[in-house]
Amino acid sequence: MSTYIIVMRSDLPLSVTHEVYERCLCLNVHRAARALARRFDHALAPFGISHGQYSLLMSLNRPAAPRLGDAASFLAMDRTTLTANLKPLEKRGLVDIVPDTEDRRSRRLYLTDAGRDLLKAAVPVWRRTHDEVDTHLSTSGKALRRDLSQIAAAY
Numbered sequence: 001m002s003t004y005i006i007v008m009r010s011d012l013p014l015s016v017t018h019e020v021y022e023r024c025l026c027l028n029v030h031r032a033a034r035a036l037a038r039r040f041d042h043a044l045a046p047f048g049i050s051h052g053q054y055s056l057l058m059s060l061n062r063p064a065a066p067r068l069g070d071a072a073s074f075l076a077m078d079r080t081t082l083t084a085n086l087k088p089l090e091k092r093g094l095v096d097i098v099p100d101t102e103d104r105r106s107r108r109l110y111l112t113d114a115g116r117d118l119l120k121a122a123v124p125v126w127r128r129t130h131d132e133v134d135t136h137l138s139t140s141g142k143a144l145r146r147d148l149s150q151i152a153a154a155y
Contacts, residue, residue: 029148036133043129047122048092054126056085057094057119060111067100068107076152094118 008014021027040051049057059074060066066074072082086109089095094115100106111119134141 025151039133040126040129043125044122047118047125049118049122052085053089054119054122056082057089057111057115060095060109061116061119065098065108065110068097068109071109089115 037051040054044051044054047054056071056075059071068082069079072079075082077085086095086097090097092114094112096110096112097107098110100108130141137144
């Protein structure tokens, strides 16, 4: 059995660790995102989808079917990750992936009627869950979402 002796170095004091913990937006956003993901995954489990799948499906609920690249950009995903995330949704009949009639190299993503039906059923649960989450915010959810969107757009 090994014995370890912890030695704090003077060039990296514990105060720096505390500073990072208290100040680091990445750390705190990641922690909050994981907690929110667990909460929404639990709420959406009866529909057989995760929060990520819900967001992906909802992003396709628009008048014109987006190209795969445009959807990937909107969701801040690379195309390969989006394609992998679409496969189970396509298999369930929630999404159709069709070659673009204007550019056969590109594909368009269509939300099917089954996908719309699933979203319609899930929206009340999503709203209730959001209402519960919003009670934990010290500022308005709208302001927080605006700030996070501005950070995403800047980088």
